Amino acid sequence: MSARGQPLIVGAGPAGVRAAETLAKAGLKPRVVDEAPACGGQIYRQRLVEDGRSATSLYGSEAAKATRLHRDFAALASKLDYWPNALVWNLSDGVADVAVNRENRRLAYDGLILATGAMDRVLPLPGWTLPGVFTLGGAQIALKAQACAIGEKVVFAGSGPLLYLVAWQYLRAGVDVRAVLDAAPSAARINLLRAALQAPDIVARGLRFAAELRLRGTTLRSAVSDIRIEGDTRVAGVSWEERGRRCQLSCDAVGYGLGLRPETQLADLAGCEMRFDARDRAFLPIRLWGGRSSVSGVYLAGDGAGIVGADAAELSGERAALALIEDRGLVCDHVRAAAIDRRLSKISRLRDALEAAFPFPTAWAREIGDQTLICRCEEIDAGTMRRAIRDFDLSELNRVKAITRIGMGRCQGRVCAAAAAELLALEAGRGVDSVGRLRAQAPVKPLPLMLRAAQGKSEAAE
Numbered sequence: 334m335s336a337r338g339q340p341l342i343v344g345a346g347p348a349g350v351r352a353a354e355t356l357a358k359a360g361l362k363p364r365v366v367d368e369a370p371a372c373g374g375q376i377y378r379q380r381l382v383e384d385g386r387s388a389t390s391l392y393g394s395e396a397a398k399a400t401r402l403h404r405d406f407a408a409l410a411s412k413l414d415y416w417p418n419a420l421v422w423n424l425s426d427g428v429a430d431v432a433v434n435r436e437n438r439r440l441a442y443d444g445l446i447l448a449t450g451a452m453d454r455v456l457p458l459p460g461w462t463l464p465g466v467f468t469l470g471g472a473q474i475a476l477k478a479q480a481c482a483i484g485e486k487v488v489f490a491g492s493g494p495l496l497y498l499v500a501w502q503y504l505r506a507g508v509d510v511r512a513v514l515d516a517a518p519s520a521a522r523i524n525l526l527r528a529a530l531q532a533p534d535i536v537a538r539g540l541r542f543a544a545e546l547r548l549r550g551t552t553l554r555s556a557v558s559d560i561r562i563e564g565d566t567r568v569a570g571v572s573w574e575e576r577g578r579r580c581q582l583s584c585d586a587v588g589y590g591l592g593l594r595p596e597t598q599l600a601d602l603a604g605c606e607m608r609f610d611a612r613d614r615a616f617l618p619i620r621l622w623g624g625r626s627s628v629s630g631v632y633l634a635g636d637g638a639g640i641v642g643a644d645a646a647e648l649s650g651e652r653a654a655l656a657l658i659e660d661r662g663l664v665c666d667h668v669r670a671a672a673i674d675r676r677l678s679k680i681s682r683l684r685d686a687l688e689a690a691f692p693f694p695t696a697w698a699r700e701i702g703d704q705t706l707i708c709r710c711e712e713i714d715a716g717t718m719r720r721a722i723r724d725f726d727l728s729e730l731n732r733v734k735a736i737t738r739i740g741m742g743r744c745q746g747r748v749c750a751a752a753a754a755e756l757l758a759l760e761a762g763r764g765v766d767s768v769g770r771l772r773a774q775a776p777v778k779p780l781p782l783m784l785r786a787a788q789g790k791s792e793a794a795e
Contacts, residue, residue, distance in 0.1 A: 338443030346374020348448035348635030348650030355654035423775035449637035460562025469590035484586025501542035512552035528686035601773035609766040624653030710742020
């Protein structure tokens with residue numbers, strides 16, 4: 334291993350695994366820290382216990398990719414330091430704070446690859462805090478990792494390709510999928526033709542999911558608005574507006590999400606320069622050539638630097654590792670690097686087409702009622718936020734946080750910041766790109782109360 338020290342990879346999803354593999358091939362021994370108990374990330378999440386399900390039943394058409402990723406990472410066991418069930422909760426001056434086994438370990442690193450992934454993007458709606466409401470990602474975790482469904486009669490609502498994938502997975506698991514309610518306008522689907530020219534297999538797979546759902550009796554609706562989750566103590570049904578009329582359907586659980594939002598907190602704490610990205614409708618760390626960030630020695634890979642999908646995540650993880658190898662003065666495969674850059678550019682164009690087919694619901698902020706909670710941690714509703722914006726003449730998101738406490742709860746704004754920014758932009762008469770972003774604060778996620786502090790100096794890279 335190079336005498337310069339040990340690289341740190343945060344995340345063991347598709348991007349993190351390929352980054353680790355590439356560094357190991359170059360003779361480096363990276364340390365891989367991941368929150369999950371096993372590698373795979375969200376898309377290739379592994380079961381907590383063996384339950385007899387095959388890879389095909391777990392991952393569908395992506396079973397071969399998932400199996401290969403898991404196998405390749407297992408083969409690296411002697412070539413890296415792997416820390417599962419561990420949370421990197423702070424970064425500062427080349428040192429990472431890691432919560433593992435109820436202890437805080439301070440790890441010095443030389444080279445950092447952030448493969449932090451993404452989470453569901455949620456815009457609050459009436460009833461979204463009722464028991465029985467899950468994000469699409471949460472519904473998928475329950476099915477993949479624990480072999481259980483979120484309910485017996487489930488409605489999936491929101492927009493984006495993940496909406497149809499998770500609904501189809503539940504259907505195949507034997508769950509009564511009552512409806513798929515898509516907020517995307519029907520006219521936007523013309524953009525699927527553009528996507529089909531670039532990736533016909535991906536579009537065909539999505540159309541097959543929708544066709545199978547319809548054939549099995551699932552109600553499919555598009556261009557829905559004003560979705561409301563109904564019930565007293567838990568979910569009892571869903572209602573929505575469709576072509577000027579109010580519709581209603583009973584159910585006992587709801588899976589909800591509007592695409593994905595990159596996890597950027599660690600990049601922010603690492604000092605990476607951030608810029609608003611119109612496609613992801615969020616501030617993202619600037620990704621320079623080869624996955625380099627604006628901070629020397631910090632590299633970006635996968636959905637944490639912009640939503641790209643699993644295939645691109647694997648490629649970008651490899652590419653970021655090649656950049657690190659090159660920056661260390663080691664032998665770098667420049668031909669392979671150039672090929673990856675070309676493939677990533679092609680995938681980005683596909684993402685443009687899919688985003689146009691499932692556009693962000695810009696009307697949400699105008700439609701949301703004053704009584705709907707925006708920040709569930711601090712119990713701040715839309716009306717309270719609107720009054721604060723008017724009374725204090727607010728136009729910047731951190732000022733809204735200071736006045737209302739939105740974003741000060743356990744999630745640190747990971748759930749509510751997107752909605753707060755949209756509502757602030759509307760009320761202040763500005764673009765969402767001009768109201769700022771919540772600055773990242775450590776810890777980026779909640780820590781156990783029993784966490785024991787690190788003693789003495791940080792651990793040097795081995």
